[in-house]
Amino acid sequence: MIVNGTPVSGTPRPGQCLRTFLRDSGWFGVKKGCDAGDCGACTVHVDGVPVHSCIYPALRAAGREVTTIEGLSHPVQQAFLDTQGFQCGFCTPGMIMTAAALTPEQQADLPRAMKGNICRCTGYSAIADAITGTTRIFRPNVPVVAPIGHPVPAPAGPDVVTGRARFTADLGPEEPDAVPPEPPLHMKLLRSPHAHAEIRSIDASAASRVPGVVAVFTYEDSPARRFSTARHHDPDDDPYDTLVLDRVVRFAGQRVAAVVADTVAAAEAACALIEVDYDVRPAVTDAVSAIRPGAPLLHPDLAPRNVAADVHREAGDPDRGFAAADEVYEQTFRVQRVQHVHLETHTTVGWMSRGRLVLRTSSQTPFLTRDELCRIFGLEKDQVRVVVKRTGGGFGGKQEMLTEDVVALAVLATGRPVHLEFTREEEFSAATTRHPMEITVRAGATRDGTLTALALTVTSDTGAYGNHAPGVLFHAIEEAVTAYRCVNKRITARAVYTNTVPAGAFRGYGLSQTVFAVECAFDELARLLGLDPAEFRRRNLIREGDDLVNGSGEPSDVSTASVGAAECLDLVEKALASGRGSAAPDGWLTGTGIAVGMLDTVPPGGHDGRARVAQLPGGRYAVFAGTAEFGNGTTTVHQQLAARVLGCSPTDVDVLSSDTDRSGHDTGAYGSTGIVVAGTATVRAARALAEAMAADPGGEKLLEAEGYCDGRARSVSFAAQGLRIAVCPPTGEIRILQSVQAVDAGTVINPAQLRGQVEGGVAQALGAALFEEVRLDSAGQVTTRALREYHVPVLADLPRTEVCFAATRDANGPFGAKPMSEAPFNPVAPALANALRDATGVRFTALPLRRDVVYGALNPEGA
Numbered sequence: 001m002i003v004n005g006t007p008v009s010g011t012p013r014p015g016q017c018l019r020t021f022l023r024d025s026g027w028f029g030v031k032k033g034c035d036a037g038d039c040g041a042c043t044v045h046v047d048g049v050p051v052h053s054c055i056y057p058a059l060r061a062a063g064r065e066v067t068t069i070e071g072l073s074h075p076v077q078q079a080f081l082d083t084q085g086f087q088c089g090f091c092t093p094g095m096i097m098t099a100a101a102l103t104p105e106q107q108a109d110l111p112r113a114m115k116g117n118i119c120r121c122t123g124y125s126a127i128a129d130a131i132t133g134t135t136r137i138f139r140p141n142v143p144v145v146a147p148i149g150h151p152v153p154a155p156a157g158p159d160v161v162t163g164r165a166r167f168t169a170d171l172g173p174e175e176p177d178a179v180p181p182e183p184p185l186h187m188k189l190l191r192s193p194h195a196h197a198e199i200r201s202i203d204a205s206a207a208s209r210v211p212g213v214v215a216v217f218t219y220e221d222s223p224a225r226r227f228s229t230a231r232h233h234d235p236d237d238d239p240y241d242t243l244v245l246d247r248v249v250r251f252a253g254q255r256v257a258a259v260v261a262d263t264v265a266a267a268e269a270a271c272a273l274i275e276v277d278y279d280v281r282p283a284v285t286d287a288v289s290a291i292r293p294g295a296p297l298l299h300p301d302l303a304p305r306n307v308a309a310d311v312h313r314e315a316g317d318p319d320r321g322f323a324a325a326d327e328v329y330e331q332t333f334r335v336q337r338v339q340h341v342h343l344e345t346h347t348t349v350g351w352m353s354r355g356r357l358v359l360r361t362s363s364q365t366p367f368l369t370r371d372e373l374c375r376i377f378g379l380e381k382d383q384v385r386v387v388v389k390r391t392g393g394g395f396g397g398k399q400e401m402l403t404e405d406v407v408a409l410a411v412l413a414t415g416r417p418v419h420l421e422f423t424r425e426e427e428f429s430a431a432t433t434r435h436p437m438e439i440t441v442r443a444g445a446t447r448d449g450t451l452t453a454l455a456l457t458v459t460s461d462t463g464a465y466g467n468h469a470p471g472v473l474f475h476a477i478e479e480a481v482t483a484y485r486c487v488n489k490r491i492t493a494r495a496v497y498t499n500t501v502p503a504g505a506f507r508g509y510g511l512s513q514t515v516f517a518v519e520c521a522f523d524e525l526a527r528l529l530g531l532d533p534a535e536f537r538r539r540n541l542i543r544e545g546d547d548l549v550n551g552s553g554e555p556s557d558v559s560t561a562s563v564g565a566a567e568c569l570d571l572v573e574k575a576l577a578s579g580r581g582s583a584a585p586d587g588w589l590t591g592t593g594i595a596v597g598m599l600d601t602v603p604p605g606g607h608d609g610r611a612r613v614a615q616l617p618g619g620r621y622a623v624f625a626g627t628a629e630f631g632n633g634t635t636t637v638h639q640q641l642a643a644r645v646l647g648c649s650p651t652d653v654d655v656l657s658s659d660t661d662r663s664g665h666d667t668g669a670y671g672s673t674g675i676v677v678a679g680t681a682t683v684r685a686a687r688a689l690a691e692a693m694a695a696d697p698g699g700e701k702l703l704e705a706e707g708y709c710d711g712r713a714r715s716v717s718f719a720a721q722g723l724r725i726a727v728c729p730p731t732g733e734i735r736i737l738q739s740v741q742a743v744d745a746g747t748v749i750n751p752a753q754l755r756g757q758v759e760g761g762v763a764q765a766l767g768a769a770l771f772e773e774v775r776l777d778s779a780g781q782v783t784t785r786a787l788r789e790y791h792v793p794v795l796a797d798l799p800r801t802e803v804c805f806a807a808t809r810d811a812n813g814p815f816g817a818k819p820m821s822e823a824p825f826n827p828v829a830p831a832l833a834n835a836l837r838d839a840t841g842v843r844f845t846a847l848p849l850r851r852d853v854v855y856g857a858l859n860p861e862g863a
């Protein structure tokens with residue numbers, strides 16, 4: 001075949017698809033999101049026609065002309081740069097290849113034309129703008145001082161739209177210090193078919209005889225040290241309940257053995273030949289059953305009642321508060337398991353370099369991963385390097401160590417480079433999910449709308465392991481209740497082990513579940529009181545200077561000096577009243593709903609951010625930051641912050657991040673800390689450098705300086721969502737007529753990126769509110785194992801969201817900025833449920849609000 005004008009010859013392996021054939025030939029712009037024809041990340045042109053190369057046999061391309069993103073030259077690539085039509089950029093090559101081949105007729109019907117391409121980050125609006133040539137003008141509502149407040153483009157953009165950007169598995173020769181010295185072996189994992197069992201024995205002799213197999217690892221090879229896959233500033237935050245390979249399996253999908261071989265096919269064939277003798281144990285797959293007396297115990301030594309964490313808090317006198325109320329509303333809400341579906345799956349390549357273990361991995365926490373590997377394998381920190389290249393999305397899913405430990409085991413044992421890349425099926429069945437929760441809310445208020453008491457009872461299902469179980473539980477019960485001024489509060493919450501796929505960190509970190517419950521309950525309480533739901537919130541939301549009440553008995557360390565909640569509500573109401581948006585089809589019911597979510601700007605307990613800024617020749621600067629870029633825009637913002645301090649252009653600043661050899665210890669890119677903590681460290685380093693430069697007016701030395709932020713200063717940010725919807729009673733279909741979100745993000749550093757984060761957060765949340773769900777059968781097996789079974793929103797599923805910025809300024813964040821990566825997700829589902837209640841009169845108490853569920857509620861006789 002001719003690939004990008006160059007003849008390529010070779011014999012594909014039997015059954016090999018064009019995607020892997022092209023990547024084997026070095027065309028790394030051909031990505032893998034699913035290998036099943038569902039996501040479009042692998043799109044290339046064959047004789048000018050776009051195809052999903054993962055389901056296109058390589059042999060079929062013989063004699064044809066193949067074009068990958070590297071060989072494309074099309075105006076739409078510049079348009080993606082102009083509109084900032086990407087975040088992580090993993091979907092972008094495929095998006096562009098599809099867009100570049102659209103006819104005018106297809107361009108006129110983008111929802112249909114782009115249905116084969118998934119983007120998990122952007123919410124599609126900026127992508128649609130790029131394809132249609134639409135320019136959106138940013139009008140900041142506060143004075144800006146360049147480059148702060150300007151839509152500075154992402155520096156990686158030109159590489160992303162041409163396929164030159166290197167993600168974890170793209171082992172190109174141009175990064176000699178970050179690729180293995182020889183092609184890596186491939187690892188495949190044998191996984192348990194049982195939800196709960198003890199392994200009596202494993203016979204890997206037949207597997208070991210498969211040609212090309214180098215090693216098979218079982219529990220007998222595992223280090224004995226227990227750890228948590230969760231990565232946290234304080235590792236003691238999570239129970240030490242996991243082994244690299246365990247003799248007890250606690251969910252269907254848990255690793256049982258690891259095979260490394262010359263090829264993926266040999267590793268897969270060997271996995272199929274491993275014989276495991278299981279002693280199958282009783283399993284418990286729901287949280288309510290798991291805490292009943294006599295339930296099977298998952299970790300009897302750690303959790304004798306299957307309780308991974310529990311909290312009881314009380315403030316004021318809740319009983320008296322409820323007695324003083326004119327109306328009390330109580331309801332139980334259920335929030336489902338959803339998956340992050342970052343388009344780049346978990347992947348790690350490991351090798352030895354001059355006696356050191358090097359891991360190139362897709363992670364939000366390179367330093368914490370290094371530290372835990374040292375603890376597990378008994379290594380010193382200078383014996384391990386963890387490097388993170390461009391990462392294809394995370395959303396909390398990569399605040400875990402799901403591949404690095406077993407790759408390290410194989411590299412240390414064989415001395416050879418090893419690559420492990422999860423399939424999409426493994427992402428669904430063996431990576432982590434959002435914690436499913438059952439939340440009972442009881443809320444009381446007096447006739448004038450004053451909240452007199454609020455009580456929450458929360459049961460969180462952490463699955464088979466306790467990674468993030470305590471943290472998510474504590475966070476879930478924090479901002480959802482501290483956002484409101486009520487002095488009488490009672491909280492009972494617990495996280496429970498079950499024999500199901502583990503839950504973990506997920507955008508919002510527990511708040512999307514409790515905010516759904518509280519904001520739905522307040523909507524009903526306002527109705528009981530005859531008050532407008534927005535007005536009820538306005539009367540009760542915290543105000544500047546308030547003390548936060550969480551019932552812990554401890555004074556809060558969170559500052560409320562800047563509170564933009566009321567302004568966000570005003571902006572949403574104004575937009576909803578504007579008449580913008582679509583009209584409802586004839587005969588459909590219509591309704592409007594709002595909800596608000598608060599987020600503390602930094603996780604509790606501190607968060608290390610370290611940065612180094614160095615002078616380069618020619619008036620340029622380099623920022624070495626420990627935090628990771630995974631589509632959240634950190635790199636661009638750090639350029640802007642350093643440039644503002646140093647008085648140069650952002651294009652004069654190179655940002656090099658997330659390599660444990662290049663900067664001081666950084667806790668990682670989670671908890672929305674990329675700007676507020678890591679950015680503050682960069683500002684401090686840049687200021688120190690500016691002072692050093694002022695003291696060296698001759699400029700004879702090349703200077704550098706360091707900055708540190710301990711993440712102790714915390715404040716609050718808000719996001720308010722408004723939705724106007726139409727509902728079709730005969731079918732249950734929901735159509736979104738207008739979507740608006742207003743955010744209190746403090747000083748807006750980069751309006752294009754901020755708007756993109758909000759649009760992407762709303763899009764991901766609408767998917768979780770409307771149809772996404774990781775489903776399990778009664779034996780605990782995940783049944784939604786492919787994107788087409790799970791339904792990630794495509795362009796056709798989503799409305800455009802109008803994004804408004806409140807004019808606030810934070811005392812802690814750099815130049816007054818607050819974070820806004822997680823907060824946009826949280827108020828969306830309750831706003832949708834409230835709009836549905838407004839339209840239909842029915843209070844839906846469980847997510848997702850699928851069409852069949854809505855239909856069933858509206859047509860009880862036909863359901």
Ligand code: FES
Pocket residue numbers: 031032033034035036037038039040041042043052053054055
């Ligand atoms: S990787 Fe080919 S469609 Fe997803």
Ligand code: FES
Pocket residue numbers: 086087088089090091092118119120121122343392393631
């Ligand atoms: S930018 Fe589309 S998946 Fe990340």
